[in-house]
Structures are given as C-alpha cells and as structure tokens.
Amino acid sequence: MPQKPSIPKGTRDFSPIEVAKRNHIISTVKKHFETYGFQPIETPSFENSDTLLGKYGEEGDRLIFKILNSGDFISKVDDVTYSSKSSASLAPKITEKALRYDLTVPFARYVVMHQNELDFPFKRYQIQPVWRADRPQKGRFREFYQCDADVVGANSLLQEVEFVQLYDAVFSELGLEGCTIKMNNRKILSGIAEVIGAQQLLVDFTVALDKLDKIGEEKVKEEMRSKGITTSAIDKASPLFKMEGDHQTQLDQLKDLLVESDVGLEGVGELEAIFGMVESLGLQSAQLALDVTLARGLNYYTGTIFEVAAPERVQMGSIGGGGRYDDLTGIFGLKDVSGVGISFGLDRIYLVLEECNLFPQALGQSLDVLCLNFGKEEGKAALQLVSKLRKNGLRADLYPSSTKVPKQFKYADKRKVPYVILLGDKELQTGSFVVKNMKTGEQRSYALDKPEDFTATL
Structure with a gap:
C-alpha cells in the first residue's frame, strides 16, 4: 500500500478561504507600506551560509536551516573531519547555503551589493517566507511569512515615530484595536550592563532578560548566573524587574539607575523624544508603552527596539517587532549606514483576527x-x-x-x-x-x- 503523504512539522497547507484571509492581511499591510513611501524588493529564499551565520547570536544560528550541497558531498570530506563527528567542523564541508532566517540580514546584503543603484535614504518593504528550525507550537511555525519595512541611510528619530504610526494604521484598518506597541532601547540595556559591571556579557544579559515574560524572574536570574553574570550584578539590575507606572515615571527611574552611564542616558533621551512626538500626533487604536525588560535577542540592534503585543483578550506571543541597527551593513563591509525597521507577523496576526472574528464575511465568497x-x-x-x-x-x-x-x-x-x-x-x-x-x-x-x-x- 502507498504510504500516506504528510508534510514536515511546522509547515501548513492553506485552503482557498485561508489564502483569501492571508491575502486580506497582506494587501492591507502592503497598502500602508506604499502609503508611507516604501518600495518593494525580493531576495532569494536561500543565501550563502556565511551571509547568515553569526548575525543572530548563538540561539539564532542554531535555528537556521542548512542546505546540503548537491551531489556526493560526503566524498569531499577528509577522513579526519568525518571521523571527528563534530558538526562544527563537518558542516562547512557539506553545506554552503541556508534558508533565510529573516528578511533583515538579506536586506543588508542587498543594500551592500546594490549601493550604487539606490537612492538614500532607501525605504524598502518585503513580504516573503522565512524558515526557522524552531519547536512548533501555537503561533510558532518553521515556515512563515514576514512583512518587513526598513529605512537605511537616515538616523533621524522621526523614522521610529513613523513606524509607530504605521503599526497603528495597519492594526486599526484590520479592526484589531487594543494592540500595545512596546518600546525599549538597546543603549539603555548596554548602560545597565555597564553600571552592574557585566558589559562584556551584554549579549547573555539581554538574551536572558528578553525571556522575562516567558519564564519569570527567578528563571531569568538563574540563566544569567549560568552565563557567568555574578549575583551582585544581578542584584544591581533587579530594579528592572519591578518597574511600574507610566513611561515617564519609568524613564525617570532609569535616569537614576543610569546616572553614571552616558550611553544609557542617551537611550533614555531617545525614548523621551519618541514618546513626546507620538503623543503630539496621537494614535488611532494602539497604545505605546515602555518595557524596560524588552531586549529582542538579536545581536544587530543598536538603538530603539519594538515589539507589538496583541490585545489582552487574546493569548498570543508578539505579532510584530523590530528596531534600529545603525551598522548592520558593516558586517558586509559597508560602514556607518544607519537603519531601522519593523516586521509584521502575518501568521500570528491571522490567528488573532480569526480568534476575534475580525475577518470580513465576504472573504469566503x-x-x-x-x-x-x-x-x-x-x-x-x-x-x-x-x-x-x-x-x-x-x-x-x-x-x-x-x-x-x-x-x-x-x-x-x-x-x-x-x-x-x-x-x-x-x-x-x-x-x-x-x-x-x-x-x-x-x-x-x-x-x-x-x-x-x-x-x-x-
């Protein structure tokens, strides 16, 4: 008997009505991208491994899907490397390409390769699938779409303000009221690491801190200690875990905590400016909030970071995120090109709209x-x-x-x-x-x- 067909875990088939609903989200996002002056590009579904590896931190690298070389790739591996059974030494011999993990690093590569053809500041949007070797669960898939918008070549904080407005415009048109756009600044996190004496462990500190809402305070502290961050350093950072009040109250507390860190105070000043401009412009349905534990565990962020939470009535992880990466193109040799961007999580937005019954009835027709x-x-x-x-x-x-x-x-x-x-x-x-x-x-x-x-x- 023929074996019953199946699909890989973390992937899905989509019915006609599901495709119609997904297209509804995509067309809404695309419309607003273009309203804000972004231009579309596309990049290959796979990149050279050295383009992707080392850009997302240790955890990100672990989730990259690698593509085996074509032909008899094993015959090209020397006996010593093969018998070592070490993936670190074997992988470069048998795989030279990988499926893209996100759209940001390929975009940085694109900017470097096409820098003489682009008009800066360059505003691009990209709506394509990405792949991550993650553990599948509700709202988390191994193949999923990202809807990204980025600006490179402009370091003005006005870009961050526009991205807050863009998030608000899209979610308002989709009828998804009550979303929370959370913000923080990596300079603040760098300043905290400096103040507590863990500057050399900044990546470990931010990766652990970013898990606070998922695993709780004690587990975060336990992970920090396992990475070599001392108990005294963690105690100095403990005010982060308990900050309350509106954004200005928390920013004032941060000023006290970071009084000896110039970079930390610079981050506080940037957030104050962004919050002030957003308040003067107003938002339709979303709310802007400061989250001092928000870290987004990607190494390339350098300034403002965003994460969007669905309305409280829906149990779902973040449905969008992004931030500023002032020298991402530097990893490919093009120095000092500032950038900032955001992403919409299409698949999670779909689940939220479905749960809230917000899709137009006519989509089934x-x-x-x-x-x-x-x-x-x-x-x-x-x-x-x-x-x-x-x-x-x-x-x-x-x-x-x-x-x-x-x-x-x-x-x-x-x-x-x-x-x-x-x-x-x-x-x-x-x-x-x-x-x-x-x-x-x-x-x-x-x-x-x-x-x-x-x-x-x-």
Missing part, C-alpha cells in the same frame, strides 16, 4: 455568479454570457457539466455564490437569462444581449 449548465447548446450560450460578465469585472463561472440541477445548486451553496444564472432552452428561445438571488430566492430576467443591465444592479 470567491465567485459573484455561477451559471448553471443545462446541456450542450445551453452551455455554449452560457459560456458566452460568462465571458461577457467577466469582461464587466464580475467573478463568474460556468458549471462544467450538465449534471442534475440540484447538484449544481448544492455546489453553488458550498461556494457561497450569491447569484445563480439559469439559462435553459426556454431562455434561449426568448433571448434572456434568469438570475436567482441565493439569499432571498428572488428571480429576475435580463436580456441575453445586455448582461450589463444585471451587472449594474450589483
């Missing part, structure tokens, strides 16, 4: 009208009518065979078709066609040579 098939001659006339309706902009189709009429009506019901056309022998003789409203049952006749009269009623 893939046809405007279905023409029933009553036989050979009637079918020919119906096909001509359907062709005219399509030219008039309707999504129209003809049932392909002259099977029993109840079966054709049942098909129309399943497809949620609002109008069904009846064009039988009687209608051919009178040069007309009958349209049945599937919701009300009402029927009206129209001249066969004037289908636009029917189109005009929709």
